Amino acid sequence: MARIDLVDLAHSYGGNDAPRESFALKPVTMTWRQGGAYALLGPSGCGKTTLLNVISGIITPSRGKILFDGKDITLLSTQKRNIAQVFQFPVIYDTMTVGQNLAFPLKNRGVPKADIDRRVAEIGRLLDLEPYLNRKATRLTADAKQKISLGRGLVRNDVAAVLFDEPLTVIDPELKWQLRSKLKALHRELDLTMIYVTHDQTEALTFADTVVVMHDGRVVQSGTPAELFDKPAHTFVGYFIGSPGMNILPAEVRGREAKVGGHVIALNRSYDNLPAGAKIEIGVRPEFVEVVAPAPGLLTAKIERIDDLGRIRFARVRVGDAKLAARAPGSFTSADGSAGLKFDPSHVHVYADSLLVEGAA
């Protein structure tokens, strides 16, 4: 049980003297609350696994500190940190039974046999592994194996946090749901800090109460799923979360107006002091742009196709060189392939050099 603080933590596989831009993990300072369910979300190669391995102690960071409950554990070995980790591919000890697998971490720590048996029975029950305790672990299915990996972490009663490194990659889709609900249930029951690395936004958004989005070695935003959706702090978050992702358009912004290709879009807030020379863009989620019949005062777009997702339709449109997605109402049809775009001003965000700018009311 612990709060985890990262203080100015950074890591480079090329050593501390490597150029700053080449760092796999750029300096980050953040706090993981005790008992929180976190998801580390980002595309492959964004540094999320590096961050996870730094926390678990498999990698010693090039600089910065990690604190568990305020105690510096940066240089402590993996064994001495109270961390459990579940890997992408199930790691089980082939020659042992399920019960022996679960007992392994305790045996290594010299726990008395009676205590081991009690803990193994307890965890076996918790993870629904009871019927298999005396069976060879190699014979089980992938999801059962992942449960064993998890169980080896949970069996220790000193575990501060459980780290998951894309644990559902090898699991069948229908079992993914089951296992994920199991994880959520365990999280509620055991009050453990869980950090879950994934590149799948559905997994991240359903599992976590705080999602940490990483991009190119940086933590670009950390917040609840709703925050990430409504107010992406970085154009990457907007683009990465949501399907289809946020529309990003280069624009000229002055006061309460944004100019896109000579056309003016109204904004809800006023942006008077944007940094000079920065790349200014506006971002708006497809859900808040509507295609309607062309009319004066609306941005005109060419419709390329309309995707019907069942409960909602999205039109793929083109404005000049820019491609956008927009909501198409059920009644909408276009005879000549052209349409007008209606923006919801309260959901149009302004970005300067990819970072969200808060306007004045």
Added chain:
Amino acid sequence: MDKTVNQKAWFLVLPVFLVVAFSAVLPLMTVVNYSMQDTFGNNQFFWNGVGWFKELLDPSTDLGGRFLASLGRNLFFSLAILAIEVPLGIVVALSMPREGWTVAACLVVLALPLLIPWNVVGTIWQIFGRPDIGLLGYVLNAMGFDYNYVSNDVDAWVTVIVMDVWHWTSLVALLCYAGLKSIPEAYYQAAQIDGASRWAVFKAIQLPKMNRVLLIAVLLRFMDSFMIYTEPFVVTGGGPGNSTTFVSIELVKIALGQFDLGKAAALSLVYNLIILIVCWIFYTVMTNAGVERKVQAESEPAVEPKPSAALKPVPALKPREGVA
């Protein structure tokens, strides 16, 4: 499926039939023929039935005594070199670097002894061990050990065993190294998190992942050492006395030294049979291990796609042709 029937296709396999007949079947049948007869030269043969075989398996006769004694030596030799080479090979594999240019360097150094022809290895050690001009023999004697493989049984045995260890441990090490390399990094990381000691990592992860390559290593080394001829023959010539005379050396003595074709043929057939049986046992054990895994996979449809099993069971190994 409709198949075109064309009996002319048999002509395509005819060359293979002929080659196999002349290279394997006919020589083997000749040996079987010899083993049933006695000869006093002059190409005169007399029917002897299973007489040679009876004699061969009866320790009270000259032939049986020599055969069984050399068989015993051979078994002892095989067990001795296995007992040394397997653990040593594992230790070497474990202490090899896992990445970087040193890997290539280690592999080259390890592969060197394997590339040297048998009789060259024998010659190297024959000279190396000589008390008068050999580096090893001279140094040992200078240090006060009375080492002489020509006159002392124990010295001869030690030389032959050390030579084999020098020659073949690399093979075991390379096989084990391949097995070790196939273990994903996550296993070591998980073990670290589980607080496993070095010994526990070896027992729980490395040894189980190596067991299939080890089985192959044991099979190869057993067969090869059981058929060994050249190296001990070059170094000790089977001596002093008969102390390092292995079955193959005995066989050559009988066949070419005494020209007892009948006895030699019977001996080589029995020798061959022993090797085949051991091969078969190993093969069965290995394929059974494979079958067991397959059954598991079928009974539980949702098993993960296994990263292809380390090595497929080797097809039945063909022993070297008998010397006769």
